[in-house]
Amino acid sequence: MSAPPDSPAGQRAGAPRPVSDFIDFDLAAKLAPTLLRPGPAVSAAEAADVVGELRDAARDAVGPVAATARMRTEGEVPPALVVDRASWARANVEAFRTLLGPVQVVPSPRRGLDLPGAARVAVPVDRAATAVGRRTTGAELGSLLAFLSSRVLGQFDVFSGVDDGGPGRLLLVAPNVVQVERDLDVDPGDFRRWVCLHEETHRLQFGATPWLRRFLADEARSLSGDLLGHPREASERLAAALRQLPEVLRGPGDQPGTGSGVGLVDLLQTPDQRERVARLVAVMSLLEGHADVVMDEVGPQVVPSVATIRARFQQRRGGKGALDQVVRRLLGLDAKTRQYADGARFVRAVVAAVGWDGLNEVWVSAERLPTPAEVADPRAWVRRVHG
Numbered sequence: 001m002s003a004p005p006d007s008p009a010g011q012r013a014g015a016p017r018p019v020s021d022f023i024d025f026d027l028a029a030k031l032a033p034t035l036l037r038p039g040p041a042v043s044a045a046e047a048a049d050v051v052g053e054l055r056d057a058a059r060d061a062v063g064p065v066a067a068t069a070r071m072r073t074e075g076e077v078p079p080a081l082v083v084d085r086a087s088w089a090r091a092n093v094e095a096f097r098t099l100l101g102p103v104q105v106v107p108s109p110r111r112g113l114d115l116p117g118a119a120r121v122a123v124p125v126d127r128a129a130t131a132v133g134r135r136t137t138g139a140e141l142g143s144l145l146a147f148l149s150s151r152v153l154g155q156f157d158v159f160s161g162v163d164d165g166g167p168g169r170l171l172l173v174a175p176n177v178v179q180v181e182r183d184l185d186v187d188p189g190d191f192r193r194w195v196c197l198h199e200e201t202h203r204l205q206f207g208a209t210p211w212l213r214r215f216l217a218d219e220a221r222s223l224s225g226d227l228l229g230h231p232r233e234a235s236e237r238l239a240a241a242l243r244q245l246p247e248v249l250r251g252p253g254d255q256p257g258t259g260s261g262v263g264l265v266d267l268l269q270t271p272d273q274r275e276r277v278a279r280l281v282a283v284m285s286l287l288e289g290h291a292d293v294v295m296d297e298v299g300p301q302v303v304p305s306v307a308t309i310r311a312r313f314q315q316r317r318g319g320k321g322a323l324d325q326v327v328r329r330l331l332g333l334d335a336k337t338r339q340y341a342d343g344a345r346f347v348r349a350v351v352a353a354v355g356w357d358g359l360n361e362v363w364v365s366a367e368r369l370p371t372p373a374e375v376a377d378p379r380a381w382v383r384r385v386h387g
Contacts, residue, residue, distance in 0.1 A: 016104035017105055018101070019101070019104075019224075020097075020101070021105070022105060022134055023096075023137045023138055023141060024135050024139075025093055025097045027138035027139060027142065028096075028139070028145065029089075029093040029094075030142070031138070031139055031142030031143070031146070032086070032093065032146045032149070033085075033090070034146075035142065035146035036085045036089070036150070037085075037149075037150045039084070039085060039175030039176070039178070039179065040175055040178050040182060042178060047174070050082075050177070051082045053188075054172045054174060054192055054196065055079060055082060058172065058196045058200060059079065059080075060193070060196075061193070061199075061298075061302075062200060064298045064301060065197060065200045065201050065298055066204055068356075069201065069204060069290075069294050069356065069360075070360060071205075071363070073204060077203070077207070078167055078169070078170070080170040080171070081169055081171050082174050083174065084174060085149040085150060085175055085176070086149070088152060088173050089142075089145040089146060089148075089149045091157060091160075091169070092145050092148075092157075093141065093142070093145065095158075095159045096141065098160065098162065099159045099217060099221065099224070100221070100224055102221060103224050105225065149173070149176075150176060150179075151176070152173050152176060153173060153176050153177055153199075154170070154171060154173065154196070154198070155170075155171045155199070156171075156205075156206065157170075157171055158206060158217070159213075159217060162214060168203070168206055168213065170199055170202075170203045172196070177191070177192060177195055184309070186308060187304075187305050190304060190305045190306070190309060194295065194299060194303045194306060194309050197294070197295040197298050198291045198294075198295045201291040202291050205290065205291070211366070216280075219279075219280055222276075223277065223280065226273060226276075279372060281372070282369070282370055282371055283369055283370075285340075285342045285343035285375050286343050286347070286370055286375070288344075289340060289341075289343020289345070289346055290343060290347050292340050292343070293347045293348055342375055342376070346375050346378045349378035349379070350378050350382060353378070353382050354382055361386070362381075362385075368385055
């Protein structure tokens with residue numbers, strides 16, 4: 001059992017401490033619902049109809065998605081959970097708690113103070129500072145999830161049950177689906193089926209590839225422990241990141257040779273960490289691109305207005321206004337958009353070269369997953385795997 005954060009043992013130099021000593025997950029779960037933006041106005045009858053249609057659409061997507069992807073899962077497919085924004089935020093707090101729970105952090109037990117005319121003095125970090133920091137990070141997590149809760153249409157919760165063999169959960173955020181279908185002025189029934197095709201593909205990816213959830217959890221935990229384990233280094237990188245903030249906000253293409261197109265989070269990483277993140281991003285690009293391609297392949301069969309939906313939704317993915325663009329760059333959400341495009345290009349190129357069965361070699365083991373270079377050059381992956 002780990003020592004509490006304010007105990008002498010918990011303050012020992014080099015003593016590993018759980019992430020829960022530094023992030024107040026309970027506060028995040030309480031705070032996020034209080035910061036949510038209100039959803040679209042619907043009557044009780046309309047809300048019931050939306051929930052029923054989303055559940056039916058998710059169930060009906062199972063067969064066509066599996067047939068197109070040429071993949072299958074064993075056992076019965078759990079029903080999708082249709083949730084509101086507050087429930088989505090709370091579910092993701094629990095996902096973070098599950099993901100980061102086993103991570104041990106080795107914090108710097110002393111901090112330096114620069115005193116005028118004196119050498120740098122090290123003083124113990126007191127229990128009050130630890131408690132304040134824990135609540136601050138909990139509030140930051142709750143605020144971030146509250147912000148994102150109005151933007152997510154659906155999500156396969158990869159980490160739910162990952163440690164006890166549970167199947168994961170497919171979440172559909174009803175108010176966001178309604179809001180976007182209204183914003184795009186598209187057929188509601190078609191849009192709901194279209195969204196479910198994408199999310200069902202994610203459920204299939206993990207259901208048909210049992211090792212993949214554990215692989216992602218282990219990789220994310222290892223990287224998280226590394227990122228969180230050196231507070232002083234992280235603080236120094238944060239200061240450097242803030243100095244580069246104008247570049248983050250300027251973004252790619254604003255001026256020749258300037259603008260990295262990375263988020264603030266990217267600037268907080270060491271070169272080694274950036275390389276590890278790049279490998280993880282390559283896997284996420286595969287997952288998102290595969291879901292997009294399968295959705296587009298199945299779409300014409302079950303969604304009559306799919307061409308209109310795709311065109312209008314693609315335009316929306318770029319962000320709606322100047323403020324939205326700034327927020328997307330700060331949080332690295334532009335990278336998420338690129339994942340869809342890069343991954344879809346990879347999947348389409350591989351399918352064109354070796355067919356769906358050839359692509360499905362990617363799900364055999366972690367060694368078959370594409371590297372960042374292979375996502376950019378699908379032929380390299382085909383040569384490595386298929387000869």
